[in-house]
Amino acid sequence: MKIYVDMDQCQHYGQCTFEAPTVFQLNDDGKLEYVGEVDAALAEQVEAAADVCPMQAITVEA
Amino acid sequence: MPHAVVVGAGLGGLRAAESLRGQGIDVTVIGDEVYLPYNRPPLSKEALKGGVDVDGLYFRRKFDDIDWRLGAAATGCSLAERVVTVDDSAYTFDGLVIASGIRPRHLPVPGIQPPVLRTVHDARALRDRLTPGTSLLVVGAGFIGCEVAATARQLGCEVTVTAYDSEPMLRPLGPELGAAMKAHHEAHGVTFHLGQGVKEFHADGVTLADGTRLTADVVIEAVGSVPNVEWLHGNDLDLVDGVLTDNLMRVVQPAKGDGSAGTTAGPTDVPVVAVGDVARFPNPRFDDVPRRIEHWNLPTETGKRAGQTLGALLKGEEPTGDFRPMPAFWSDQYDFSLQSYGEPALGTPTLVDGEWSGDCIVEYLRDGDVIGVVGVNRTKDLMHYRKEIGQEAVDSA
Numbered sequence: 190m191k192i193y194v195d196m197d198q199c200q201h202y203g204q205c206t207f208e209a210p211t212v213f214q215l216n217d218d219g220k221l222e223y224v225g226e227v228d229a230a231l232a233e234q235v236e237a238a239a240d241v242c243p244m245q246a247i248t249v250e251a
Numbered sequence: 252m253p254h255a256v257v258v259g260a261g262l263g264g265l266r267a268a269e270s271l272r273g274q275g276i277d278v279t280v281i282g283d284e285v286y287l288p289y290n291r292p293p294l295s296k297e298a299l300k301g302g303v304d305v306d307g308l309y310f311r312r313k314f315d316d317i318d319w320r321l322g323a324a325a326t327g328c329s330l331a332e333r334v335v336t337v338d339d340s341a342y343t344f345d346g347l348v349i350a351s352g353i354r355p356r357h358l359p360v361p362g363i364q365p366p367v368l369r370t371v372h373d374a375r376a377l378r379d380r381l382t383p384g385t386s387l388l389v390v391g392a393g394f395i396g397c398e399v400a401a402t403a404r405q406l407g408c409e410v411t412v413t414a415y416d417s418e419p420m421l422r423p424l425g426p427e428l429g430a431a432m433k434a435h436h437e438a439h440g441v442t443f444h445l446g447q448g449v450k451e452f453h454a455d456g457v458t459l460a461d462g463t464r465l466t467a468d469v470v471i472e473a474v475g476s477v478p479n480v481e482w483l484h485g486n487d488l489d490l491v492d493g494v495l496t497d498n499l500m501r502v503v504q505p506a507k508g509d510g511s512a513g514t515t516a517g518p519t520d521v522p523v524v525a526v527g528d529v530a531r532f533p534n535p536r537f538d539d540v541p542r543r544i545e546h547w548n549l550p551t552e553t554g555k556r557a558g559q560t561l562g563a564l565l566k567g568e569e570p571t572g573d574f575r576p577m578p579a580f581w582s583d584q585y586d587f588s589l590q591s592y593g594e595p596a597l598g599t600p601t602l603v604d605g606e607w608s609g610d611c612i613v614e615y616l617r618d619g620d621v622i623g624v625v626g627v628n629r630t631k632d633l634m635h636y637r638k639e640i641g642q643e644a645v646d647s648a
């Protein structure tokens with residue numbers, strides 16, 4: 190599945206990192222880094238991450 | 252196939268509806284606003300600054316077979332008959348989700364009531380009037396009042412804030428951090444009149460308790476909230492402050508108090524759950540006191556949990572599990588990004604890193620335990636608290 194984060198929207202709150210830590214991470218500067226394409230086995234985690242993003246910046250495509 | 256009715260088309264209603272639909276349950280959502288669920292926090296921040304476009308605020312929706320009845324306010328409900336009424340129409344249900352949220356409170360003082368900020372409509376009306384050079388008076392110095400003040404300054408308005416409390420955001424932040432945030436606002440040109448209640452509203456401002464008269468082109472009131480529970484009256488529920496539920500978000504009925512048999516407090520006979528800002532529930536992460544929490548992450552947490560609880564009840568099963576969500580909030584004011592985990596309002600603030608007046612981390616202690624934390628511009632350093640606060644109670648359970 191494909192993941193896209195609108196970096197104009199993202200405020201680097203890091204809430205997504207709690208739900209899908211292998212996909213979303215804050216780097217040393219506190220900026221979001223993420224993996225753009227992941228295995229469907231992670232679908233539930235990625236969906237949960239998109240749900241908790243306060244800026245609703247995460248798009249998920251199956 | 253069992254059928255659930257959700258009252259309230261906000262974030263909590265959406266998450267509960269999706270959880271139920273995902274279990275194969277038919278869902279009807281009744282919402283009094285005309286919009287599908289949208290994100291409210293930007294209404295005092297980015298969206299208020301940039302122009303209020305609801306298309307950019309809608310939540311993504313995972314199902315296209317949820318039945319949305321919008322622009323429809325629930326006017327009554329009978330749990331015994333399992334029916335919600337919307338004026339003359341009746342919606343019967345097997346299970347009910349209470350997701351009707353809160354509305355802004357008005358001060359009980361005479362005069363012309365100022366507008367408030369909760370909906371897209373409110374935000375549009377406010378935005379239209381915040382032209383450069385306009386003077387704005389914000390009544391109330393909580394998060395929403397302070398965010399509106401910051402946004403209005405960025406739009407070029409003259410801004411005054413007045414509140415009864417002695418510091419802005421006093422209850423959640425404590426006096427030291429409140430004072431520091433006040434100084435940040437003052438450095439950005441905001442004037443404060445604190446420690447005085449409003450005695451009277453006028454078309455062009457207010458009179459404070461000590462007789463001070465404050466005038467402005469635009470007045471907005473942001474003094475807290477009232478839970479939307481009137482439609483539930485007549486069902487013997489505990490509606491003292493929102494809807495009382497147990498830890499799994501199942502609505503409980505108080506003891507009837509007439510001494511007759513079977514009158515102890517307990518779950519309602521009918522499957523009913525409550526979610527989001529309107530729900531008052533105990534969270535064993537902190538203690539057994541039921542509380543309402545008006546933070547954005549709770550509608551999702553409680554919505555998903557309530558969906559599981561109602562799903563089990565509709566299958567005739569007893570809901571199981573444990574629910575200890577971590578409250579989290581954020582607030583953006585100028586270049587200051589505040590973030591919090593836990594329940595800072597329940598503890599005593601202690602500065603643990605940085606300076607009160609700058610970027611810092613403040614822990615809130617209750618009986619020696621960290622019960623909440625607030626960081627100013629310290630997002631990343633705060634993250635470990637999300638795993639730690641109240642974790643002892645969780646581990647020992």
Ligand SMILES: Cc1cc2nc3c(=O)[nH]c(=O)nc-3n(C[C@H](O)[C@H](O)[C@H](O)COP(=O)(O)OP(=O)(O)OC[C@H]3O[C@@H](n4cnc5c(N)ncnc54)[C@H](O)[C@@H]3O)c2cc1C
Pocket residue numbers: 258259260261262263264281282283284291292293294295323324325326350351352353368369370395479482526527528529544545546547548550579580581582583
């Ligand atoms: C301007 C603003 C800024 C905010 N900023 C932040 C922030 O920065 N951080 C943070 O953590 N939280 C913030 N919040 C709080 C957060 O938005 C709320 O916690 C969240 O919206 C609650 O969701 P909910 O679904 O419980 O309630 P709501 O979103 O209020 O949804 C309830 C819905 O039910 C409807 N309803 C009520 N009665 C009836 C009825 N009888 N029949 C049918 N429908 C009914 C209401 O109109 C509403 O649409 C902010 C809120 C506002 C208003």
Ligand code: SF4
Pocket residue numbers: 194198199200201202203204205206213221241242243244245246247
């Ligand atoms: S939760 Fe949203 S805003 Fe926060 S870091 Fe993740 S994508 Fe960005």
